[in-house]
Amino acid sequence: MISIIIPVYNEEKHLPVLIDHLQEASDGKIQEILIVDGGSTDGTAMHVKFDSRLTYISSEKGRAVQMNMGAQHAKGEVFYFLHADSFPPEHFDSLILASVKKSKKAGCFKMRFDKDHWWLNLMGQFTKVNHITCRGGDQSLFVEKELFFEIGGFNENYKVYEDNEIIRRLYKKKQFTIIRSWITTSAxxxxxxxxxxxxxxxxxxxxxxxxxxxxxxxxxxxxxxxxx
Incomplete structure (x- = not known):
């Protein structure tokens, strides 16, 4: 089963839409959805606390810190780190678990933006390529729990570029894959x-x-x- 970990800060607008999407797009292989809040000053915390589908975790601000905090609380065997404005494809949970069963213990989806611009469309095409230079946090990240803790999780020194930093370490394990379905992220x-x-x-x-x-x-x- 999968633990979805979403670091947030003032995501009152995007979060409810994302949660509804996750429920509709999944095949029921989600154990929990952990919302790790870095001190939001809008209605994010209130919304999460009153939504029985979600687990609220308070954290220091900083995505690396927040995602590590979520991992410490997560119960699933596979972690799926997701931004609050990124929407994974239909059957995303089954696709992730199928990759893990094939010994691809970490990876992401191809990514496209929700804005039609020729350059952004081109950048989306590059995410098909399984190379570190084509990676980024908006593509989301799944990683088997054991592997995540083996490499030490996210480096909390990084307040930006934290996704690329951990992905570089995962590539060294030669188990990183690109699932050939599109995640759609906000531009x-x-x-x-x-x-x-x-x-x-x-x-x-x-x-x-x-x-x-x-x-x-x-x-x-x-x-x-x-x-x-």
């Missing part, structure tokens, strides 16, 4: 900053990391650009 950051500004920011973060930038340097650069 809200691209809409906020503009497509080209957002893409350039991601390129900067990627190359800074390749050149040895620390987790703090990545965080500082990301939020400086985000708020400029």
């Amino acid at each position: 809200r950051l691209y809409e906020k900053l503009g497509v080209w500004n957002t893409q350039w920011l991601f390129i900067e973060i990627y190359w800074k990391r390749r050149r040895g930038a620390s987790a703090e340097e990545l965080y500082s650069h990301y939020y400086k650009r985000l708020n400029s």
